[in-house]
Amino acid sequence: MADTQxxxxxxxxxxxxxxxxxxAEIPAxxxxxxxxxxxxxxxxxxxxMVGWALNAAVGSGLPCHRVVNRNGRLTGKRHFETPxxxxxRLRSEGVAFVDDDRVAxxxxxxxxxxxxxxx
DNA sequence: ATCTTGACCTCTA
DNA sequence: CTAGAGGCCAAGA
Numbered sequence: 001m002a003d004t005q006x007x008x009x010x011x012x013x014x015x016x017x018x019x020x021x022x023x024a025e026i027p028a029x030x031x032x033x034x035x036x037x038x039x040x041x042x043x044x045x046x047x048x049m050v051g052w053a054l055n056a057a058v059g060s061g062l063p064c065h066r067v068v069n070r071n072g073r074l075t076g077k078r079h080f081e082t083p084x085x086x087x088x089r090l091r092s093e094g095v096a097f098v099d100d101d102r103v104a105x106x107x108x109x110x111x112x113x114x115x116x117x118x119x
Numbered sequence: 120a121t122c123t124t125g126a127c128c129t130c131t132a
Numbered sequence: 133c134t135a136g137a138g139g140c141c142a143a144g145a
Binding site for chain 1: 138139140141142143
């Protein structure tokens with residue numbers, strides 16, 4: 001075994017796919033945070049990697065607009081097709097905003113673990 | 120190979 | 133409340 005290893009090291013490309021899988025499970029009208037996803041995947045402080053994964057998922061049909069930071073702030077809006085599509089989509093799904101770039105995280109917070117307990 | 124930046128989080132002062 | 137520092141892992145120059 002040394003040919004088909006494809007160096008799937010201690011989490012790298014798999015981490016991305018795992019993030020995309022979680023984000024794809026986020027129901028409409030709900031939002032989650034980078035830290036929650038990272039923690040769910042076993043990387044507590046690797047919230048930045050989640051951002052990198054989403055950055056590579058732009059245009060992949062993934063609801064990346066449902067991922068916000070711990071403050072509920074749309075930090076990644078500038079990485080979308082347009083810096084306004086994120087807020088537009090969230091509002092369109094019924095997500096309430098407490099500020100211009102801040103969503104009501106307390107009202108729409110969703111966690112990956114919640115999906116496991118349900119399913 | 121090193122250094123810097125990045126869609127972050129948490130702790131401490 | 134704000135500011136600074138440490139940690140996490142990856143990509144670009």
